[in-house]
Amino acid sequence: MTVVEGRAYPLGLANVDTDQIIGSDWLKTISKVGLGAGAFDALRESGVTVFGDPRWKGAPLLVAGANFGCGSSREHAAWAIADIGIRVVIAPSFSDIFSSNAFKNGILTAFVDEAAIAPLMAVAQNDGAAGTLKADLIEQVIETPDGQRWPFRIDSFRRACLIDGLDEIALTRGEDDAISAHEARVATAEPWLAGAV
Amino acid sequence: MTARTLYEKIWDAHVVSSRDDGTSLIYIDRHLVHEVSSAQAFEGLRKAGLPVRRTDLTLAMPDHNVPTTPRVDASGALIPVEDPASAAQLAALEANVAEFGVPFFTATSPEQGIVHVVGPEQGFTLPGCTLVCGDSHTAAHGALGALAFGIGTTEVEHVLATQTLRMARSKSMEIRVEGRLGHGVSAKDVILAVIARIGVGGGIGHVIEYRGSAFEGMTIEERLTVSNMSIEAGARAGLFAPDETTFAYLKGRPMAPKGEQWERAVAHWRTLRSDDGAVFDKSVVIDAAEIAPSVTWGTNPEQVVAITGAAPKLEDIADEGRRAAVARALDYMGIAPGQAMEEVAVDHVFIGSCTNSRIEDLRAAAKVLEGRHLSERIQSAIVVPGSGLVKLMAEAEGLDRIFLDAGFEWREPGCSACLGMNPDVIPPLGRCASTSNRNFVGRQGPDARTHLMSPAMAAAAGVAGHLADVRDYLGETA
Numbered sequence: 066m067t068v069v070e071g072r073a074y075p076l077g078l079a080n081v082d083t084d085q086i087i088g089s090d091w092l093k094t095i096s097k098v099g100l101g102a103g104a105f106d107a108l109r110e111s112g113v114t115v116f117g118d119p120r121w122k123g124a125p126l127l128v129a130g131a132n133f134g135c136g137s138s139r140e141h142a143a144w145a146i147a148d149i150g151i152r153v154v155i156a157p158s159f160s161d162i163f164s165s166n167a168f169k170n171g172i173l174t175a176f177v178d179e180a181a182i183a184p185l186m187a188v189a190q191n192d193g194a195a196g197t198l199k200a201d202l203i204e205q206v207i208e209t210p211d212g213q214r215w216p217f218r219i220d221s222f223r224r225a226c227l228i229d230g231l232d233e234i235a236l237t238r239g240e241d242d243a244i245s246a247h248e249a250r251v252a253t254a255e256p257w258l259a260g261a262v
Numbered sequence: 263m264t265a266r267t268l269y270e271k272i273w274d275a276h277v278v279s280s281r282d283d284g285t286s287l288i289y290i291d292r293h294l295v296h297e298v299s300s301a302q303a304f305e306g307l308r309k310a311g312l313p314v315r316r317t318d319l320t321l322a323m324p325d326h327n328v329p330t331t332p333r334v335d336a337s338g339a340l341i342p343v344e345d346p347a348s349a350a351q352l353a354a355l356e357a358n359v360a361e362f363g364v365p366f367f368t369a370t371s372p373e374q375g376i377v378h379v380v381g382p383e384q385g386f387t388l389p390g391c392t393l394v395c396g397d398s399h400t401a402a403h404g405a406l407g408a409l410a411f412g413i414g415t416t417e418v419e420h421v422l423a424t425q426t427l428r429m430a431r432s433k434s435m436e437i438r439v440e441g442r443l444g445h446g447v448s449a450k451d452v453i454l455a456v457i458a459r460i461g462v463g464g465g466i467g468h469v470i471e472y473r474g475s476a477f478e479g480m481t482i483e484e485r486l487t488v489s490n491m492s493i494e495a496g497a498r499a500g501l502f503a504p505d506e507t508t509f510a511y512l513k514g515r516p517m518a519p520k521g522e523q524w525e526r527a528v529a530h531w532r533t534l535r536s537d538d539g540a541v542f543d544k545s546v547v548i549d550a551a552e553i554a555p556s557v558t559w560g561t562n563p564e565q566v567v568a569i570t571g572a573a574p575k576l577e578d579i580a581d582e583g584r585r586a587a588v589a590r591a592l593d594y595m596g597i598a599p600g601q602a603m604e605e606v607a608v609d610h611v612f613i614g615s616c617t618n619s620r621i622e623d624l625r626a627a628a629k630v631l632e633g634r635h636l637s638e639r640i641q642s643a644i645v646v647p648g649s650g651l652v653k654l655m656a657e658a659e660g661l662d663r664i665f666l667d668a669g670f671e672w673r674e675p676g677c678s679a680c681l682g683m684n685p686d687v688i689p690p691l692g693r694c695a696s697t698s699n700r701n702f703v704g705r706q707g708p709d710a711r712t713h714l715m716s717p718a719m720a721a722a723a724g725v726a727g728h729l730a731d732v733r734d735y736l737g738e739t740a
Contacts, residue, residue, distance in 0.1 A: 082562070107704050132462060136493075233420060238424060262321055262386070
């Protein structure tokens with residue numbers, strides 16, 4: 066991923082918890098795909114119209130309020146968001162676990178200043194080309210059709226992984242010697258940690 | 263050497279390697295596994311042809327999906343789980359732990375229970391260790407001085423494969439509660455007060471250390487309640503420095519060190535405290551005397567008020583976005599702006615969850631219920647011990663009789679009505695006095711209304727048939 070451009074769901078709400086993103090019934094699946102069918106059901110039922118509106122169907126971006134993805138650690142929330150085609154979530158802050166889960170599934174969580182949300186929401190509510198946003202991971206900015214540029218924060222490891230694609234487990238397995246060396250140190254210094262069961 | 267916080271000490275001791283980009287590979291000493299967040303992780307290992315690197319640091323058990331009704335019939339035969347999706351997920355866990363050689367408590371073993379109750383109870387959780395689980399309430403284990411946090415399924419796979427996680431260091435926050443807690447004020451009231459103060463996003467990017475005389479005086483069960491809900495304030499983890507209370511709790515636990523190793527371990531654990539002069543990125547100080555028995559009125563855990571208080575009035579909220587959020591929460595909860603909390607009628611009671619299902623929680627509720635009976639208004643009232651061992655202990659003390667005589671059901675251990683994954687759900691528009699940790703929209707079932715509170719407060723609400731002040735049900739203050 067370097068650039069994602071298109072429509073953006075104008076959600077804007079603060080403290081959207083992962084129960085709202087995907088309900089607990091969906092947690093019984095043993096697969097990662099197909100969760101889009103339940104995405105944001107709870108919000109839709111509580112009167113939030115943006116997810117049922119055909120104008121935003123398939124939009125690759127989402128503009129949210131502070132503390133997006135709080136609550137349960139369910140990665141199903143990230144899978145559900147990915148399943149409906151969202152690649153970028155823009156918010157002033159995210160829960161740490163959600164942000165990590167999103168990243169592991171190739172979704173960019175773009176941390177912007179609180180002041181950016183109202184103008185980005187205003188753009189996202191426009192119809193047609195005037196309602197599109199562009200997230201540029203190289204420049205680290207969200208661009209609007211009328212030329213506003215809102216910088217976002219992302220840590221440099223995640224940025225590099227998103228740009229290059231990622232096999233984090235393979236990366237870590239390349240450090241096997243260092244992991245074994247740590248285990249050997251613990252076995253001597255804190256042997257009670259070296260085995261539990 | 264510069265002064266370090268407890269978090270920095272534990273972090274530094276677990277760095278396997280560091281990169282210039284600010285991330286480190288962190289060694290994970292303990293990994294708890296349950297059915298909901300592990301199936302896709304084991305599947306990933308299977309596809310990659312990888313084993314579980316350290317089965318001896320991993321412990322699995324079912325908890326989220328298991329029904330809390332009897333698990334074996336009169337002849338001792340297993341009763342099948344009715345919901346096919348739950349049954350499939352539970353079967354997947356059993357097959358995965360067998361295939362990968364992961365130690366496992368089955369749904370019928372006496373040790374089975376909620377992972378966050380069983381970990382400390384078994385001595386699996388130790389001071390100074392790093393502990394993870396695919397569940398946000400993993401923060402609970404910080405009560406014993408473990409750096410413990412919830413992770414997603416991809417991270418579960420990463421830990422199973424490598425026994426490490428790649429992460430950036432969090433900021434540190436101290437929350438000090440100083441002084442003596444008032445009569446009838448519990449650990450649950452303290453953490454609700456903390457969340458009310460800093461907000462559900464107030465801890466984002468931070469690890470909290472709980473300090474001050476009110477926390478020092480708490481038992482391990484009380485600290486587990488506090489640390490458990492660190493995630494509800496947005497924090498990555500919560501920590502208590504291990505002390506004599508911690509050591510006394512752990513001594514003799516099945517998986518705790520023994521003999522000469524115990525002595526060495528305790529000597530090391532005594533060094534695990536924030537140094538004098540250590541600097542926290544954020545500091546919050548609360549006076550214990552200001553904390554009252556409390557309940558939530560809304561749909562997130564910062565929407566809290568003293569039981570003697572009332573729901574907010576919309577005209578008092580200047581910010582338009584906040585006012586809309588409060589109006590939406592009140593509407594969902596079926597509560598009028600300004601309504602007094604003690605006027606709110608209750609029809610369900612749930613005592614359990616990883617926040618409040620330990621023996622002390624059951625004792626506190628039983629103390630209120632002894633010699634009393636549930637109000638006729640109450641349609642369901644269940645007590646769900648956090649583990650089989652808690653259940654046995656409670657039965658040995660006769661607590662089950664007190665609950666049954668009061669009109670409660672006495673159940674098998676599990677997550678139960680905390681998140682609506684097993685048959686224990688609150689019906690639409692039902693209102694529950696709940697000891698769990700989340701009052702989110704639909705959390706205990708579609709359109710269910712949840713008020714968070716302590717076990718003693720939940721018991722009092724059950725007796726009264728409405729939200730009630732536990733102080734009216736306790737004897738005079740000592």
